[in-house]
Amino acid sequence: MSTPVEPRRAAASGWGSRAGLDVTAVFTGYLFFLFAIPATMIVAQLGTLGAPATILSLLGLVWYLWYHLHRAEPVLGGASPVRRGGLLFAIVMLIVYGHAMTTFIPGAEVTNADSALLRILGMLGIMLVLNDGINSVERWRTMLQRLSIAGAVIAVLAILQFFTGQLWVDRISIPGLTPPVMPDGVGTRGQFTRPSATATNAIEFGAVLSMFLPIAFTNAQTAVRHKLWNWVPVGLMGFAALVSLSRTAIICVAIGMAILVPAWSRRAKIQTLLATPVAVALAGVAVPGLLGTLRGLFLGAGEDSSVSSRTESYGVAWSYIERHPFLGRGFSTFLPQYWILDNAYLQVLIGCGFIGLGALFVLIFCAGRSARLAQLRFRNPADALMARSLLAAVVAGSVSLFFFDAFGFPQSAGCLMMIFGLAGASLRLARTSGDATAAPITEEQAAPRA
Numbered sequence: 001m002s003t004p005v006e007p008r009r010a011a012a013s014g015w016g017s018r019a020g021l022d023v024t025a026v027f028t029g030y031l032f033f034l035f036a037i038p039a040t041m042i043v044a045q046l047g048t049l050g051a052p053a054t055i056l057s058l059l060g061l062v063w064y065l066w067y068h069l070h071r072a073e074p075v076l077g078g079a080s081p082v083r084r085g086g087l088l089f090a091i092v093m094l095i096v097y098g099h100a101m102t103t104f105i106p107g108a109e110v111t112n113a114d115s116a117l118l119r120i121l122g123m124l125g126i127m128l129v130l131n132d133g134i135n136s137v138e139r140w141r142t143m144l145q146r147l148s149i150a151g152a153v154i155a156v157l158a159i160l161q162f163f164t165g166q167l168w169v170d171r172i173s174i175p176g177l178t179p180p181v182m183p184d185g186v187g188t189r190g191q192f193t194r195p196s197a198t199a200t201n202a203i204e205f206g207a208v209l210s211m212f213l214p215i216a217f218t219n220a221q222t223a224v225r226h227k228l229w230n231w232v233p234v235g236l237m238g239f240a241a242l243v244s245l246s247r248t249a250i251i252c253v254a255i256g257m258a259i260l261v262p263a264w265s266r267r268a269k270i271q272t273l274l275a276t277p278v279a280v281a282l283a284g285v286a287v288p289g290l291l292g293t294l295r296g297l298f299l300g301a302g303e304d305s306s307v308s309s310r311t312e313s314y315g316v317a318w319s320y321i322e323r324h325p326f327l328g329r330g331f332s333t334f335l336p337q338y339w340i341l342d343n344a345y346l347q348v349l350i351g352c353g354f355i356g357l358g359a360l361f362v363l364i365f366c367a368g369r370s371a372r373l374a375q376l377r378f379r380n381p382a383d384a385l386m387a388r389s390l391l392a393a394v395v396a397g398s399v400s401l402f403f404f405d406a407f408g409f410p411q412s413a414g415c416l417m418m419i420f421g422l423a424g425a426s427l428r429l430a431r432t433s434g435d436a437t438a439a440p441i442t443e444e445q446a447a448p449r450a
Contacts, residue, residue, distance in 0.1 A: 021063075022135070022139070023129060023130065023133035023134050023135070023139070023143075024134060024135075024139040024140075024142050024143045024146075026060075026129075027129075027130065027143060027146075027418070028143075028146050029056075030053065030056050030057075030060075030126070030414075031146060031147070031150045033052040033053045033056055034053040034150075034410065034411055034414050034415075035150050035153065035154050035197075035198055035411070036198070037051075037052055037053070037172075037174065037177070037198065038169045038170075038172060038180035038198045039051065039198060039199055039200045039204075039409065039410050039411055040178070040180055040200060041172070041174060041177040041178055041179070041180045042177060042178055043055070043176060043177060043178075044177075044178050047111075047115060048112075048115045048116075048119070049115050049118055049119065050177075050178075051410045052177070053410050053411075053414055054119060054122060054410055057119075057122030057123055057125055057126045057414065058118065058121070058122040058125065060122065060125040060126050060129050061121055061122050061124065061125025061126075061128075062125070063125075063129060064125050064128050064129050064132070064133075065125075075132055078428075078431055080131060080132070080370075080424055080427070080428060081366035081367075081369055081370050081424065081427070082127065082128075082131045082363075082366050082367055082370050082420055082421065082423065082424025082427075083128060083131055083132065083424065084366065085362050085363040085365070085366030085367070086124050086127055086128055086131070086363060086366075086420075088359050088362055088363070089124065089359045089360060089362070089363045090120075090121060090124050092352065092355060092356050092359040093117060093120055093121070093331060093352070093356070093359075094117075095327065095355075096327050096328055096330065096331055096351070096352045096353070096355075096356050097113060097117050097330065097331065099327040099328075099330070100113055100327075100328075100329060100330025100331075100333060101113075101330075103329070103330075105329070105330060105333055108335065109330065109333035109335065110333075112332045112333060112335065113330045113331060113332055113333050115332075116331050116332030116407075117331065119407070119413070120331070120407065123407075123413050123414065123416075123417040124417065126414060126417045126418060126421060127417040127418070127420045127421035127424070128421065129421065130143075130418060130421025130422055130424070130425055131420075131421045131424035131425050131428070132424075132425075132428070133425075134422075134425045134429070136429070136433070137380075137383055137429050137433045140386075140422070140425055140426065140429055141383070141386065143422065144215050144219060144386055144389075144390075144422065145219055147212055147215050147216075147418075148212065148215055148216035148219045148230075148233045149233065150212070151208070151209060151212035151213070151215075151216055151233055151236075151237050152216070152232060152233035152236045152237060154197040154198060154199075154205070154208070154240075155197070155209070155233070155236035155237045155239070155240035156236060157169070157195075157197045157198065158195035158196065158197040158205060158240045158243070158244065159195070159236070159239060159240055159243065160195075161193060161195035161196070161197070162192065162193050162194075162195045162240075162243045165193045169197075169198050187201065187202055189245040189293065189297075190245070190289070190293040190296065191289060191293070192243070192245060192287075192289070192290070192293060194244060194245050194246070195240070195243060195244060196244075197240075198411070199409070199411050199412075200409050200411070202244045202245065202246050202249075203246055203248045203249075203403060203404045204404065204406070204409045204411055204412045205240075205244055205246070205249075205411075206241060206244045206246035206248045206249025206250075206252070206400075207248055207249070207252060207397065207400035207403070207404070207406060207412045207415075208411055208412060208415050209237050209240060209241045209244070209249055209253065210241070210248070210249055210252030210253045210255075210256055210393075210396040210397070210400060211252075211256070211393040211396055211397045211400075211415050211416065211419055212237060212393070212415070213234070213237045213238065213241065213253055213256060213257075213396075214256045214257065214259070214260045214389040214392035214393050214396065215386075215389045215390070215393055216233040216234050216237055217234050217257075217260065217389065218260070218385050218386050218388070218389035219233070219386075220233070220234050221268075221385065222381075222382035222385055222386065235279075238253075238279065239283055241253050242280070242283050242290065242294065243283075243287065243290065245293060245294070245297065247297050247298065247301070247403070248400055248403040248404065250294070250297070251399065251403075252396040252397075252399050252400045253396065255395060255396055255399050256392040256393060256395060256396030257392070259388075259391055259392035259395050259396075260388060260389055260391075260392040263375070263384075263385060263388045306342070309340065309342065310341075310342050310343060310403075313339055313340075313341045313342070313343065313346065314346075316339045316341075317339075317341060317343075317346045317349070317350055320334065320350045321349055321350055321353075324353055325353055325354055326353045326354060326355050327352065327353045327355055327356070328348075328349070328350060328351045328352040328353035328356055329350060329351060330351055331348070331351035331352050331356070332347070332351055332407075332408070333351060334347060334350045334351060341405065342403060342404050342405065343401070343402055343403070343404070343405070344401035344402075344404065344405050344406045344407055345357065345360075345401055345402060347405050347407070347408075348360055348407075363420065364394065364398045364420075366420075366424075367394045367419070367420040367423040367424065368391055368394045368395065368398075368423070370423045370424045370426060370427040371387050371388070371390040371391035371394060371423040371426055371427070372387075372388075372391050373427050373430070374387035374390075374423075374426035374427040374429070374430040375387040375388045375391065375426075377427070377430035377431065378426075378430045378433075383430075383433075386426070387423075387426045387430070390419060390422055390423045390426055391423070393419045393423075394419055394420065394423055397412075397415070397416045397419055398416075400412070
C-alpha cells in the first residue's frame, strides 16, 4: 500500500531521560498492567482505586509533579495545547469537587466523588507524562508500535473467548488482588459469545480496539522491516472488533478509519476499498451467521432494550442537569442504582455541569488539534501519517464516550488519556525534531505512496 521511509531521528527533546527513566519503557509496563490483569481484579482495600493500572497512573501523576517542581530547564517544544487543556480540565474538576462538597450529598456519593477525582487526576497524569516525557520521534514510534502489539494480544484472547465460549481470565489468581469476577460473565448476543478479553465488558473492549486499530494500520503501512508481520495486528483487531458484536466497536472503527483514509494516496484508498469487503466476507465464511447478527445490531436497534434505555435516560438526565446546570452535582455522584446512562458525556454533564463538559470538549479539541498540526509539520511522510492515525484514534475514542461511561472503566479511560498524551507528544516532537519545519507540508505530501 505504501513505500515506507526510514525516519531521520532527532535528539532527545523530552524530559524522560533527564528524569532518570525512559517514558516509553515505563509505559510499556503500564500497558502490561492495564491489559494483562483483568479490569475487575483490584486491591480490595482501595476499592475503585485498587486496579493496578489506576495505582500506576497516580504514581505517574506524582512523577510528573515531582519533575516539574525540581526541573531547572524549560520544557522543549513550546506551548502545548494538550498540557493547557489538561490543566484546565484538572482545575475545573477540582472546582466541581469543591462545589459538591459544599452541598449535602449522601455518604456513598461522597466516597464515589473522592475516588473518581483521584482516578481522573491519575489519568491526566498519564496523559501529561506522555505529552512531555517522550524523548524522541523514535521512542514515540516505538510506543505506538507497542500499542499495536498490545491490541493484537487482547484481540487473540477475545477471539479465543469467542470460539470457546469461556472467559479464561477468570482462572487467573494474583496474590493481593481480588478474584477476577466479570460482572457480565460470558455475554452472548444472538447465538454467539461476546468476548471482552480482560476488559470489563464487550463495549469497553470494542472502544479500546477502535482507538488502537488506526495506529496498527498505519504501523503496518509505514513499516520498514517485517512488513507482513506488521499486518497481523490489523487482521486480529479487525476480526476481534467484528466478533465483539458491539455497535460501539463497529461505529467507532468506521469513524476512525474515515478520518485516516483521506490522508492516503489514491491507490492505497482503492486497495483498501477493495480489500475491506473481501475481509468482511471471509469473516462471514469463517463464522456462519456472523454477518446476519451484525446486520441485526443496526436494523433491529429500535427493538433493543439497551438502545431504548439510552434514549430514555435523556429525560432522566435533564431532570438532574437543570438543578445544577453550571458545576453539576459532583463528578461520579450519579450512582448506577439511580439510572444506568451508558453515556460518558451525560455523566459529565450531570456531575460537572456545562462548565465541566466544556472543559472536556476543550481537552478533546486540543488533542485532535495537536495531532493534526503534527501531521502537517513532520517532514517525514511516515511520521506524518502516524500523527494522522492519532487524530483518528482521538476521534474514535471521543465518539465512544457516547455509548458507555468510559471514565468508570480503567482500560477505556487509560487508553483514551494515553492517546491524548501521544497526540500532544507528536506536536512537541514535530516542532523539535530534525524532520520538522516551520513551513507545513500539504495533505498530498503527507499521504503514503503506493
